[in-house]
Each structure stands twice: as structure tokens, then as C-alpha cells.
Amino acid sequence: MASPAPFAKMNGLGNNIIVADMRGRTDRVLPAAAVALAADPATGFDQIMAIHDPRTPGTDHYVVILNSDGSTAQACGNGMRCVVQALAAETGRNSFTFETVAGILNADQHGNGLISVDMGLPRFGWQDIPLAEEFRDTRMIELQIGPIDAPVLHSPSVASMGNPHAIFWVDQDVWSYELEKFGPMLENHPIFPERANITIAQVTASDAMTIRTWERGAGLTGACGSAACAAAVSAARTRRTGRSVAVTVPAGGSLTVEWRDNDHVIMTGPAEWEWSGTFDPATGQWQRDAEDAA
Numbered sequence: 001m002a003s004p005a006p007f008a009k010m011n012g013l014g015n016n017i018i019v020a021d022m023r024g025r026t027d028r029v030l031p032a033a034a035v036a037l038a039a040d041p042a043t044g045f046d047q048i049m050a051i052h053d054p055r056t057p058g059t060d061h062y063v064v065i066l067n068s069d070g071s072t073a074q075a076c077g078n079g080m081r082c083v084v085q086a087l088a089a090e091t092g093r094n095s096f097t098f099e100t101v102a103g104i105l106n107a108d109q110h111g112n113g114l115i116s117v118d119m120g121l122p123r124f125g126w127q128d129i130p131l132a133e134e135f136r137d138t139r140m141i142e143l144q145i146g147p148i149d150a151p152v153l154h155s156p157s158v159a160s161m162g163n164p165h166a167i168f169w170v171d172q173d174v175w176s177y178e179l180e181k182f183g184p185m186l187e188n189h190p191i192f193p194e195r196a197n198i199t200i201a202q203v204t205a206s207d208a209m210t211i212r213t214w215e216r217g218a219g220l221t222g223a224c225g226s227a228a229c230a231a232a233v234s235a236a237r238t239r240r241t242g243r244s245v246a247v248t249v250p251a252g253g254s255l256t257v258e259w260r261d262n263d264h265v266i267m268t269g270p271a272e273w274e275w276s277g278t279f280d281p282a283t284g285q286w287q288r289d290a291e292d293a294a
């Protein structure tokens, strides 16, 4: 058995996150360990954020993101806030620079405890998302669910926040759609060669919307930060909202997403520590720390 690594069970507005401390180690969290942890109701999660030693000068840490199916993700906004909260509690620092497989990003904890993550630049090109083929209108693609003459969902906006997103705009309550049924079909649709995160979004004001997301590799989630960003920028570029939006998520509460003039997308919200333990990054075998065990 590999030496145990510390982890914290956390959540970012209801997005279930495990922050794994892999600093000072050369091994990594294996997909099998992620799948085992996800299958256990006590440690069930949407993403693992594995904090490694930095790879690039000027960055604090390299962060690897795993979904609950063991696949790797390029971005996880809610998870990044959890990483910041954990590191800020440990070090007393407020600002961090991270590297992920998608690039380098900055994040800050504010005096009120909320955390802002610079999610970088959104991309809308078909090869960037990626899509299987070029599409005519870069603001939406031809894809629909339901009868051809009365589709339940259709014409999603598509965007990359480092990871692929499709956003279906709806007029009714987002809870009136069977996302658990449509999500898996749309996530694995051939138009998305790397699969996609699927979001239903209802714009409720020029600065507010409500979303539900079926996450690639994780399924229905209480919140998805990168989906909130993808929905916000897509709403702004299709003139549904302005460039600063409060995005209400399924678990309740909201993220503030601001698409700045320099094109960067800044997502702000809370992060919450739940409990801590240690785990084997190869197998997922875990133990809760004695001091906070029930």
C-alpha cells in the first residue's frame, strides 16, 4: 500500500469535492482510487482536486482534477475555490497561482470569506470546444431532444471554459426538465468527441439566471462552476443578459460571474470544509481523522 495522503471532504456551493494533498509525492491519484471513493456513500464526490508540487516557476501548485468516473477534467471552478480555502486556512495566504492541464490561473480569498477564481478566457471555436464538425452559427449548434417538430430542448450554446459545455436555454422552470434522462445522451452525443457538460439555463433577469447541470464524468451535481461561467458568457454574447450575472445553482445559493472587458471570466462564491482523512491514492482505501471523527 502506498503511504496515505491527507484529504479534505469539502463542497463548493453543493458541488461535492475531495481536496487531496499530493505535495511532496511523485505518485498520483489513480482513476481506480477515484472510482472507489466515489462509490462509497461516505466519500462520494463529484471531483477530486489533487494538489501537487508546482511544475512551472511562478506558480504555487499543479492541480489535477478527476471526475467521479475516474476521467480527467481540465477545469473545475467550485473545486478550485475549495483548494483555495484549504490552502488559505493552512498558510494564512489569500492569493494563489495554480497550474492545471488547461493552463495557469489566479485565485483570491476575500475578507468576507468568498473566493474568486479567474477562470481564464472562454473559447467558442468548434475545434476549441471541441465539436466533431464545424458549425455555421458560432452562438449555437443544431442539436435537439424530443420530437422534431416540438423539441423539448434544442439549439444549445456551446463554449469551452477549458472544458466543454453545452447550454440549453429554457423558458420554464429548470426543474421541469428530465435532465437525468437527457443528460447522459447529450453528454455522449457524437457531436462532442470529448463528451460535454450539459446545462439547462433559465434567464430570470438581465443579471440573473438559474441553471441545472449534468456534469461530464460525474452526472447531476449540486453546482458546477465552469458551467455557471459557460452559461454566463453564452448569455451575454447572445444578449440574454449583461456581462455580470448571479447564477443560482441546484443546491441553492448563487455564484457571481463577471465577464470582464479583458475577456477573463471571474467566478466568485463560497467553499466549505466538512471533514478530513487520509487515503491510498492507488486504491482509494480511506480513513477518517480521529480528531473530527463522529
Ligand SMILES: N[C@@H](CCC[C@H](N)C(=O)O)C(=O)O
Pocket (backbone or CB within 6 Å): 015, 046, 047, 067, 072, 073, 074, 075, 076, 077, 078, 079, 163, 164, 197, 215, 216, 217, 218, 221, 223, 224, 225, 226, 227
Ligand atoms: N464541477 C466543476 C466542473 C467539473 C469538470 C467536469 N465534470 C468536466 O469533466 O469537464 C466546476 O465547478 O467547474
